[in-house]
Amino acid sequence: MNNIIVYSKNNCMQCKMTKRYLKxxxxNFEEHNINKEPQYLDILKQxxxxxxxxxxxxxxDPIVGFRPDSLKALAN
Structure with missing residues (x-):
């Protein structure tokens, strides 16, 4: 299984929909919330x-936003 990291933030509807789709x-994925772990915000900006x-x-390649068409490929 690939290692998948999801960067998200609080009160983000697209983040919630993405995580729900994956679940x-x-x-399987590892979540990094930029509100709780602000060091990841710098990594994303870089x-x-x-x-x-x-x-x-x-x-x-990274998937930005809620993209069920792209997320579907991760299930295969």
Missing amino acids: EHNI QGFQSVPVVMPENS
């Missing part, structure tokens, strides 16, 4: 991301 499809959620699969 419903039994896709990589050019300006919004969350950012889903970072180990072996493919």
